[in-house]
Amino acid sequence: MTPLYNEEIVIEKLHNPDTMRQAFTQVVEHYGERLYWQIRKMVVSHEDADDLLQNTFLKAWNNIEMFRAEARLSTWLYRIAVNETITFLNRERQRNNISIDTDDSFLLNNIEADEWFDGDELQLRLQKAITRLPEKQRLVFNMRYFDEMKYEDISEILGTSVGALKASYHHATKKIEEYLLAAD
Amino acid sequence: MKKKENILEQVGRNTGYKVPEGYFEQFTARMTEQLPERDLPKPEVVTTWHKLRPYLYMAAMFAGIWLMLQVFVAPVVEADKELTAAIEQEEDIEEYMLYSMDDYTIFETLYADCE
Numbered sequence: 001m002t003p004l005y006n007e008e009i010v011i012e013k014l015h016n017p018d019t020m021r022q023a024f025t026q027v028v029e030h031y032g033e034r035l036y037w038q039i040r041k042m043v044v045s046h047e048d049a050d051d052l053l054q055n056t057f058l059k060a061w062n063n064i065e066m067f068r069a070e071a072r073l074s075t076w077l078y079r080i081a082v083n084e085t086i087t088f089l090n091r092e093r094q095r096n097n098i099s100i101d102t103d104d105s106f107l108l109n110n111i112e113a114d115e116w117f118d119g120d121e122l123q124l125r126l127q128k129a130i131t132r133l134p135e136k137q138r139l140v141f142n143m144r145y146f147d148e149m150k151y152e153d154i155s156e157i158l159g160t161s162v163g164a165l166k167a168s169y170h171h172a173t174k175k176i177e178e179y180l181l182a183a184d
Numbered sequence: 185m186k187k188k189e190n191i192l193e194q195v196g197r198n199t200g201y202k203v204p205e206g207y208f209e210q211f212t213a214r215m216t217e218q219l220p221e222r223d224l225p226k227p228e229v230v231t232t233w234h235k236l237r238p239y240l241y242m243a244a245m246f247a248g249i250w251l252m253l254q255v256f257v258a259p260v261v262e263a264d265k266e267l268t269a270a271i272e273q274e275e276d277i278e279e280y281m282l283y284s285m286d287d288y289t290i291f292e293t294l295y296a297d298c299e
Contacts (some may be wrong), residue, residue: 017224024219029212036208040201054215061219119200126195146197173192180191 005030011069020064028057031074034147035081041142042085044107044127046116052088056081078157082139089135103132122180129179133172140165141172 005026013023035056040049059080060067067076089104096106108131111117111124119127130138139158143149144165151162158165282290 017222020222020224021219025212025216028215032211033208041199046203054218057215058218061222065224116202117200118202122195123198123200127199146199177191
């Protein structure tokens, strides 16, 4: 049976060489799914999301001594995941010769053939609308709309003020609604 | 307008993305296997002395300040007390005033009082 997750105890164990591996397994188990969906919504492909999730946890493991107990583990992990995702997207844009000003809709090129997507027409349109947003707005929209995260938590992860995040989310929602209505 | 308000609600919060069966359970096992060995220094053992040390240092500092007050400030205050007690005696003050004035000043004062 999996032991109950207690963040305080887990953090203490993470800083002890004798218990850190077992504690880290608990961290992967606890945060894996949340981080996966955060990454997946940005990169679309399951295989890429899987690679990036592994990289996220490897980075966290290799730098565990950098994590300070006064910060929240979730914030720290989300930050690593967001950085990994942004680096990946920049690389993909370069590989596909896509300019920084162009949207990321190229990510959805083969989505209909993707065996790990079974959304209906409306869900596909929503994903198309999201990939047309600027990167930061996409991050904010995904965190707020799908994960229903608090603005304060998003602010800690992205290092942006709550006011700016609210404005970002407002613009993103407006653009998505316009896109969905236009395609209707 | 109503349609506009509801368009996101119509889509809902489902992304349409899915994962292979048992993916998250397998991921944890796969990830744990991949983790390289880490050689972290053993955490420093925090003894009672380590916990009490800052408080003891602070107590010693206050004791030092109190001792300095006793040595340098208390004698001055004691001397001041004697002076204050002396000033409180009215006759002594008058005597002191008369003693410290010259004759000319005394006459001038008396003359001014008569006017």
